[in-house]
Amino acid sequence: MVTRPKVVHWMLLAGALAIVACDRDKDSAQDKTAATPAAASTASADTTGPPLALPSDSGPPPSFDGDRAMQYVKDIVKFGPRPVGSANHKKVEEFIASHLKGDQVEDDNFTADTPEGKFPVHNIIAKYPGTKDGIIVIASHYDTNYPLRKTSYVGANDGASSSALLLELANQLRGKPRDGYGVWLVWDDAEEAIKPDGSGGLPQEMPFKDDSLYGITHVAEKWQADGTVKKIKAFLLADMIGDADLNIDRDTNSTSWLEDVIGEAAKRLGYQSHFFARTNEVGDDHVPFVKRGVPAADLIDFMYGYNNVFWHTTQDTVDKLSPKSLQIVGSVILETVRILDKMDPLPPK
Ligand SMILES: [Zn+2]
Numbered sequence: 001m002v003t004r005p006k007v008v009h010w011m012l013l014a015g016a017l018a019i020v021a022c023d024r025d026k027d028s029a030q031d032k033t034a035a036t037p038a039a040a041s042t043a044s045a046d047t048t049g050p051p052l053a054l055p056s057d058s059g060p061p062p063s064f065d066g067d068r069a070m071q072y073v074k075d076i077v078k079f080g081p082r083p084v085g086s087a088n089h090k091k092v093e094e095f096i097a098s099h100l101k102g103d104q105v106e107d108d109n110f111t112a113d114t115p116e117g118k119f120p121v122h123n124i125i126a127k128y129p130g131t132k133d134g135i136i137v138i139a140s141h142y143d144t145n146y147p148l149r150k151t152s153y154v155g156a157n158d159g160a161s162s163s164a165l166l167l168e169l170a171n172q173l174r175g176k177p178r179d180g181y182g183v184w185l186v187w188d189d190a191e192e193a194i195k196p197d198g199s200g201g202l203p204q205e206m207p208f209k210d211d212s213l214y215g216i217t218h219v220a221e222k223w224q225a226d227g228t229v230k231k232i233k234a235f236l237l238a239d240m241i242g243d244a245d246l247n248i249d250r251d252t253n254s255t256s257w258l259e260d261v262i263g264e265a266a267k268r269l270g271y272q273s274h275f276f277a278r279t280n281e282v283g284d285d286h287v288p289f290v291k292r293g294v295p296a297a298d299l300i301d302f303m304y305g306y307n308n309v310f311w312h313t314t315q316d317t318v319d320k321l322s323p324k325s326l327q328i329v330g331s332v333i334l335e336t337v338r339i340l341d342k343m344d345p346l347p348p349k
Helices: 037-042 066-077 087-098 156-173 214-225 256-269 287-291 323-342
Strands: 007-013 016-021 104-114 117-128 135-141 182-188 232-239 248-251 275-280 296-300
Touching: 066 087, 066 156, 066 323, 087 117, 087 156, 104 214, 117 156, 117 214, 135 156, 135 214, 135 323, 156 182, 156 232, 156 323, 182 214, 214 287, 232 256, 232 323, 248 256, 248 296, 256 275, 256 296, 256 323, 296 323
Parallel strands: 135 182, 135 232, 232 296, 248 275
Antiparallel strands: 007 016, 007 275, 104 117, 117 182
8 A cells, every 4th residue: 555645647659758647546545645745745756866787688588487476476365354453364475474484584473553552573684695795675565555455455466466576576586596685575565554544535634644554663762763775776665566557656755766777677577568657656664764864666566447446445356466576577687686796886875
């Protein structure tokens, strides 16, 4: 889940650039601005900084099994609704852990104080070391929408798709010493708002920014306190990336140069037509890291069905997704990591 305070479409038609401010979301009037004014004001769809020192295109394309990732999506969805504090949530925790056996795994457990009371929150972090000094973090939330917990809502795209993607990334990273930065995968918890925030068609009771991102905020605070934040070269977030009609947004809350690297990775793999046709401002799990000066990017397709009708509804089901979309995003993330490994120096934060 994410907030979307405003939406801008960039449409290139017959050589003319038409900017269309679009009020496509019936709930947009209820959305609140994500608390990232500094990042939002400096980032744009245009590259304004110095040219990136990109390494030459070399090596075989990265391997990523979209079919296996899709099977993980189906496995996760079978548990049913997975809101924080539920028995189904516990099952998906165990499912993720069962696929990380033998890996270096850190559990980050704490109790979140929310408007609906206290909840146990469980972030799962798997670490794959590299030869270079520095870390690239790749994250996904795995909880499902709390206000919809008593419906048939399963969050196939919103929660399951990106969590499955990370499980397949783990398969690709496991047992292969990286000649580059260490990669840490984070399955973060309690991303979704606890009180209705208007996004699910329910009356707004609380702005998203004041009641969400519990798990990843805890991780960011912890890594700031122990100095880990300084070692993070990039924070890549995946959210709602399984849509069969895949169009990843360019997000103005994300770090502009890192979005450029993602675009370059997509181009090198021939997937550029799935990236950045739209520009959006997204409040999501990357925000706590943006606030702490970490280069961060949200890979999200925030147009899920016509007018985003499948988002936060019981229509968010597996039949809307495609293994090809998982393969595209997984491959582009791995190619982005490979480019970052070879970019020396990385642009200043
Ligand atoms: Zn959501």
